[in-house]
Amino acid sequence: MPSDLPNWLQLPVLMVVGLAIGVFVNWAIYSWAMFLKRPISPWMIPAAEASPRLWTDRIPIFGWLGRRRDSELFGAHFWVRPMLIELACLLGVPFFYLWLVDGGLTSQATWVGNWDSICGIWFYAYGVLLVLMCIGTFIDFDEKTIPDEVTVTGTIVALLFAGFVPAFRLPVLGGAGVLPVAEPIHYASPNSFGSLHLGTPAMLVAMLIFLIWIWALMPKLPVWYVGLGKSVRFMWAHAVRPKRKTSCPLRTVNRKTPAVTLLLAGLLVVGLAAIAAAWQLLPEVNLISLYSAFLGMAFGGGLVWAIRIIGTIALQKEAMGFGDVTLHAMIGAFLGWQAALLVFVMAPFAALLVVLIQFIVTRQSEIAFGPYLSAGALILLVTWKQMWPIVSEAVFRLGPVLLMILAGALVLLALMLVTLSFIKGLLYEDELADQ
Numbered sequence: 001m002p003s004d005l006p007n008w009l010q011l012p013v014l015m016v017v018g019l020a021i022g023v024f025v026n027w028a029i030y031s032w033a034m035f036l037k038r039p040i041s042p043w044m045i046p047a048a049e050a051s052p053r054l055w056t057d058r059i060p061i062f063g064w065l066g067r068r069r070d071s072e073l074f075g076a077h078f079w080v081r082p083m084l085i086e087l088a089c090l091l092g093v094p095f096f097y098l099w100l101v102d103g104g105l106t107s108q109a110t111w112v113g114n115w116d117s118i119c120g121i122w123f124y125a126y127g128v129l130l131v132l133m134c135i136g137t138f139i140d141f142d143e144k145t146i147p148d149e150v151t152v153t154g155t156i157v158a159l160l161f162a163g164f165v166p167a168f169r170l171p172v173l174g175g176a177g178v179l180p181v182a183e184p185i186h187y188a189s190p191n192s193f194g195s196l197h198l199g200t201p202a203m204l205v206a207m208l209i210f211l212i213w214i215w216a217l218m219p220k221l222p223v224w225y226v227g228l229g230k231s232v233r234f235m236w237a238h239a240v241r242p243k244r245k246t247s248c249p250l251r252t253v254n255r256k257t258p259a260v261t262l263l264l265a266g267l268l269v270v271g272l273a274a275i276a277a278a279w280q281l282l283p284e285v286n287l288i289s290l291y292s293a294f295l296g297m298a299f300g301g302g303l304v305w306a307i308r309i310i311g312t313i314a315l316q317k318e319a320m321g322f323g324d325v326t327l328h329a330m331i332g333a334f335l336g337w338q339a340a341l342l343v344f345v346m347a348p349f350a351a352l353l354v355v356l357i358q359f360i361v362t363r364q365s366e367i368a369f370g371p372y373l374s375a376g377a378l379i380l381l382v383t384w385k386q387m388w389p390i391v392s393e394a395v396f397r398l399g400p401v402l403l404m405i406l407a408g409a410l411v412l413l414a415l416m417l418v419t420l421s422f423i424k425g426l427l428y429e430d431e432l433a434d435q
Contacts, residue, residue: 002097002123003116011094018093019060021131022086028135029082029142032149036142040074040082042067049073061086081138096130097123105384106171110182110359116166125161125168126381129154129334133374136327140370146323148217151330155213158333159293163278166289170335172388185336188294191394191399198287203279206294207272213297213329214268216305216322246433293333300332300340301325303406304373308412324369331377338396339380342387346376 002010028128039047042057050070057063071078100119108115136150161168169184188195228240278290326354332340351372380387395402 001116001120002245003101003120008099009300014094014097015090018089018091019086021093022089023060025085025089025131025135026082029085029138032135032147033139033143034145034147040078047073061090077345079430081289085134085138093127096127103385105381106173106182107385110173111171112181113167125158125165125334128157128372130378131356132330133327133377136323137371137374141367143319144368145362146321146327146370148326151323151326152217154330154331155189155297155326158297158330159290162289162293162333163282163286166286169289169292170339170384170388172392184289184336186288187295187337188339188399189336190396193288195230198279198291200279202287202291203275206275206279206291209266209294209298210271210275213301214264214271216301216325217264219260292336296332296335296337296340297329298332299337300344301329303344304328306410310410313414320369324373327370328373331373335377335380338391339377342391343373343376343380346379347372350375350379385430 002014005013023043027043028038030038030040031044039045039050042053042063046053050073054066056066061083064079064086067079078177097119100122101116103120112116132150132154134336136146139150140146167184169186172185172189173182175254279287282290304320305325308322308325311320328340328344335343347369351369398405
């Protein structure tokens with residue numbers, strides 16, 4: 001824990017850690033990209049056309065000034081963004097820790113237990129979330145995709161924290177007495193729950209969520225226009241690629257199951273076994289945390305997935321990338337379903353200014369939504385202490401009624417998009433008739 005270091009050493013160590021994280025973030029942005037795997041990071045194998053790599057290039061922040069010599073290859077100002085990222089991490093890591101210690105999430109007076117220990121847990125857990133969201137944000141800006149290296153890694157880390165370190169969850173004020181006591185948020189907050197919710201049915205729900213998550217990650221190509229049954233068979237064939245039933249002289253290469261399918265199948269087996277073991281071995285407080293993470297994962301991913309399906313059908317084009325689905329599932333696993341809902345509501349407001357500027361300058365209205373989900377998560381963390389007391393009573397006290405309202409809102413959204421698409425089609429037909 002940072003608190004275990006002498007006071008005079010904490011800040012220098014945190015700054016060094018921040019520099020290392022900044023270097024890693026820059027490496028991951030270009031190494032994990034799907035389309036733009038440019039060898040910009042000095043820790044990547046240089047391009048053949050690039051100038052010889054110098055040892056000074058690997059000095060964080062200042063090394064990017066020397067990399068300007070490759071501007072003709074990578075663009076005039078390619079070095080500015082990675083330099084600023086490393087500078088932001090240098091300053092941001094110690095600031096984040098000091099903000100937590102100073103009561104950024106909740107005040108020290110409301111916490112029962114070791115304050116330095118819980119601040120260290122929050123620092124590591126939410127530090128991982130912020131780093132992964134940073135990587136995903138800049139990849140999404142570059143190519144409008146969010147790689148599985150970000151979202152799958154983050155979701156697994158969130159589930160591990162939930163199972164083994166339940167105190168990592170966002171703190172909420174609860175309990176009784178003159179001074180309210182801060183306790184970790186759970187799936188029923190701010191309402192109470194019963195232990196019966198954590199029996200075998202809850203375990204089966206967690207397994208089902210994990211199974212659907214793995215299936216969603218499988219490489220598959222849905223073709224819904226051929227019907228549900230055939231589309232499912234096509235997706236299965238695309239993900240597994242079974243051996244051909246017929247031979248043909250033109251087919252000289254045998255089909256093989258993709259490596260990613262095998263990896264996900266192994267992860268499924270390990271994950272289901274781990275869930276079964278957790279429900280047998282972990283104490284109740286850990287199960288509450290783990291079940292909350294699974295429900296947050298399902299709600300976050302399911303909400304964006306539902307809107308993606310509705311928008312795609314209504315607008316006849318992809319409304320959101322699937323990376324947005326897995327990103328919000330990761331956010332929900334870390335922060336809980338309540339926070340996932342708030343993040344989704346805040347994301348459009350975070351994007352509004354950028355969309356307006358982009359439309360004025362380029363006349364393009366399409367944006368990468370992932371960065372604004374990440375921005376919403378960051379805003380939620382920063383304002384959590386002030387926000388939760390308000391929304392807990394005004395919104396989340398409704399309990400299951402809130403989920404019914406959300407379902408109705410999704411139905412209304414579908415009707416609205418279909419109506420707008422129909423009106424747009426009529427106007428387009430009138431324009432063609434006038435011509």
